[in-house]
Amino acid sequence: MSSSYPETLEELMSALRRLPGVGRRAAERLGLALLEWDKEELRQLGETLSTLREKVTRCPRCAGLAxxxxxxxVCRDQSRDKTTLCVVETMTQMLAVESGGHFxxxxxxxxxxxxxxDGEDGSGLNFDLLEKILNEGEIREVILALSSDVEGCATAAFLAEQLKKFQVRVSRPASGLPAGANLSYADGATIAAAFDGRIILTENH
Ligand SMILES: [Zn+2]
Known part of the structure; x- marks a missing residue:
């Protein structure tokens, strides 16, 4: 397949196409739009991209992005409640819960x-960090805010079992999140209501 775009532009467009939701037409539009940017703006974007993986790291306390x-x-904020822990699958879900403004x-x-x-047996997940946090002894309740699909429920059930050895209450948000949907797609008010009416799985004080 031949293309009428110069090779460098073609390379940029094929990189853009790897992003979620960007098809061939969108990649063309984005690539051509970037070509209109000032040299300095492009240099800065290049700098951000080239240091992205070094500068954006995992938060040592919650494993979110830092x-x-x-x-x-969130972890820097001293005014937050240190006795309640919300377990989420992804940073996106953490931000979705934050958008509820309730937790x-x-x-x-x-x-x-x-x-x-999918061959994901949980070995790559942050269970060790979870145990470490609970061993610190400050947490009184763990809220398992995982996706409401099969895998999310399986993970929640596994964690609820694992957490029985700790003196903590284990709960999950009330139903109200769309079945099979990722928590990150629910709006803030829905999430706040689901947290308010959360269901206790283990009362272990
Ligand atoms: Zn953090």
Whole structure:
């Protein structure tokens, strides 16, 4: 297949096409739009991209995204409740819960979920960090805010079992999140209501 675009532009467009939701036409539009940017703006964008993986790191406290190995803004906030821990699968879900503005505790980002069919047995997930947090002894309640699909439920069930050895209450948000949907697509008010009416799985004080 031949293309009428110069090779460098073609290379840029094929990189853009790797982004979610960007098809061939969108990649063309974006590539041509970038060509209109000032040299300095392009240089800055290039600089951001080339240092992205070094500068954006995992927060040592919640495993969410942070800058230069520092704590993320949520973990830095001293006014937050240190006794409630919300376990989510992804950073996107953490931000979705934050958008509800209702939850004021700590987070742990698991980094995925157990999905045996996809060969994900949970070995790459942040279970060790979860245990470490619970061993610190401050947490009184763990809210398992995972996706409401099969894998999310399987992960929640696994975690509820694992958490029985700790003196903590284990709960999950009330139904109200669309079945099979990712938590990150629910709006803030829905999430706030689901947290308000959360269901206790284990009462273990
Ligand atoms: Zn954090």
């Amino acid at each position: 800058e230069n190995n520092a704590l993320c803004p 004021r505790g700590r987070y742990l980002v698991l980094g995925g979920r157990i999905s045996p069919l």
